[in-house]
Amino acid sequence: xxxxxxxxxxxxxxxxxxxxxxxxxxxxxxxxxxxxxxxxxxxxxxxxxxxxxxxxxxxxxxxxxxxxxxxxxxxxxxxxxxxxxxxxxxxxxxxxxxxxxxxxxxxxxxxxxxxxxxxxxxxxxxxxxxxxxxxxxxxxxxxxxxxxxxxxxxxxxxxxxxxxxxxxxxxxxxxxxxxxxxxxxxxxxxxxxxxxxxxxx
Numbered sequence: 105x106x107x108x109x110x111x112x113x114x115x116x117x118x119x120x121x122x123x124x125x126x127x128x129x130x131x132x133x134x135x136x137x138x139x140x141x142x143x144x145x146x147x148x149x150x151x152x153x154x155x156x157x158x159x160x161x162x163x164x165x166x167x168x169x170x171x172x173x174x175x176x177x178x179x180x181x182x183x184x185x186x187x188x189x190x191x192x193x194x195x196x197x198x199x200x201x202x203x204x205x206x207x208x209x210x211x212x213x214x215x216x217x218x219x220x221x222x223x224x225x226x227x228x229x230x231x232x233x234x235x236x237x238x239x240x241x242x243x244x245x246x247x248x249x250x251x252x253x254x255x256x257x258x259x260x261x262x263x264x265x266x267x268x269x270x271x272x273x274x275x276x277x278x279x280x281x282x283x284x285x286x287x288x289x290x291x292x293x294x295x296x297x298x299x300x301x302x303x304x305x
Contacts, residue, residue, distance in 0.1 A: 127238040131189070133231065134182050134244065138191045140228050141178065143198045144171040144221075147205055151217050156210040159268065160217060163261055167221070170258070174251050181247040218266050225259040 128136065144167050151164035182188040194202065201220065208216050232252045239245035 127234045127240070128231070130185060130239070130241040130244055131187075133235045133239065133248070134178065134188050134190055136231055137178055137228075137248075138175065139195055139198055140224060140231070141171045141175040142191070142194050143202065144168075144224060145175070146194065146202055147217065147220060150202070150206050151213070154206070154209045154213040155217065157214050159265055160214050163221075163265060164217075166261070167258065170254055174254070177247055177251070181243040184243045185241055215269070218262060218269060221258075221262045222266060225255060225262060228255050229259055 127133070148164035148167035148171075152161055152168075155161050155164065179190050182190050205213070205216050205220060229252070232248045232255055235245060236249040236252050239248060
């Protein structure tokens, strides 16, 4: 489990570094931020049902509360600029990610959820950092700056979850053939048994 999670962390870090570019337009920022919030909430609701770990469930509950609040604040900030549309449902890509996650359960779900949350928060920190630094719409820029510390806190939290994740169960040794006599052994044993039953001639 740790190997897959570490791989996901490395991919997320690379994505976050690539995302440290110029600020998006106000509409792009609103769209990406809203979709991220919706995915965080919906995937975390799934975690409350499917996770096998108390720590993951506690993290998921925090995601639902914090991102629900962030979504409301985003809508208020966006409403101050005419013409901005705030998505209220997931797009195709996020739906596909949520569907793939929801197909899992238990330890397998926890592993996939931690990887998904790691990447989501790396992307979100890059997005909000860029807009907080050089966004063009004051209300959205203030929202980004206010929300960024919370996202970084989530980022640290999910990294701790990944570090604390138990290793995958050891693979069971191959047992096929372990109790199977070699070719010809049955006939040898059978012949020896016949000899003992027949006794001396």
